[in-house]
Amino acid sequence: MSATPPIDRARTALLFVDPYNDFLAPEGKLWPMVASVATELGLLNNLRKVVAASRGAGLPVIIVPHHRWKDGDLDGWDHPNPYLLGGYQHKVFETGSWGGDWFVDFAPQPGDLVATEHWGSSGFANTNLDFLLKQKGISRVILIGLIANTCVESTGRFAVELGYHVTLVRDATAAAGPEAMHAAHDINGPTYAHAIVTTAELLAALASPKI
Template sequence: MSAIPLPAYPPGHTALLFVDPYNDFLAEGGKLWPRVAQVAQSVGLHDNLKRILARVRAAALPVFIVPHHRAEPDDFTGWDHPTPYQLGAARAQVFARGSWGGEWFPDYAPRPGDVIVKEHWGGSGFANTDLDLLLKQRRVSHVILVGLIANTCIESTGRFASELGYHVTLVRDATAAFSAEAMHAAHDINAPAFAHAVLTTDQLLEALGDVKAA
């Protein structure tokens, strides 16, 4: 049993947000896998994502796939001020549309009934997408975030969710980053300012307990 008080996840009002489950992030040979591999392996990322997805699906909780924009060669032509992060991704053609790297990692590919959100251009899965609308139409109040990267898209999406009034849970070993320092900053320094819970996979599975959506 966990030594910390665990949040309650109301059936019918809780959803999993899986951010950026692309080959470029998660597969051997992916463009960004070498940069996240050490941290991902140290926390058991792949096994934890599988465990969480299995529990969430068994509970019939909705899964929202929250994907980053798939790169195209002329994405930022004519833009006034794309960010350095966007320009770097464009140069590398990360998650390039039509490429293997821009396909879903097979173990986490969407299944029938999953919700695929419009692609986000920056860090937040909410900014300029339909995520907030889709969650509200399904009466979701509690969101659990997993995927990549802890200190960029996960943090940005979590912050935005909190600002919009959602109960936000981060799962510290169901994400990764380019360094252990970035993971520490995301979960131990920044998260307490916006997240309602920062759990391990074991704690999350315990908290979900016998939850099952109606």
């Protein structure tokens, strides 16, 4: 697996998973869960660097958002999983609330795309993400955002099943603890991702001569 693969800018997009206040702001409902790992890695600064470098390199930025809580969402469901139930009980990413709004540094900019909201962990399942990427001629994706071993991993695995080249950025994500991060990048990641890089490695690749 190449540590710093060349970036085919004409065919690559940055996928930013779940850039909500509830995840990334200190007052967010889910920030306490990821705060230790996020702080140790310098998550917010790394996300800022990756987004800025991707824009500077001309890569499309696509927001991949989780479903926002609405009252009655799960009424009549046969098989809501624990992940869905936990989010529902705590009104995570509540529609119309501050927590369900974009973290200010990562709000969509003109020219960005926002995929339809995913219910479970994969940004591709039951959304228009694959359609958006294909319309842009994209066959390679770089994944950042939250959480490393749930939505980021599931989106990456689904991308591979659809034929995309997948790059993970190990310090532009976070999880509930170091064990989850280890599983995401050192155990599970190598079974599907084509490249697993650091922010610094990705920035170097984006700054290299255009291909």
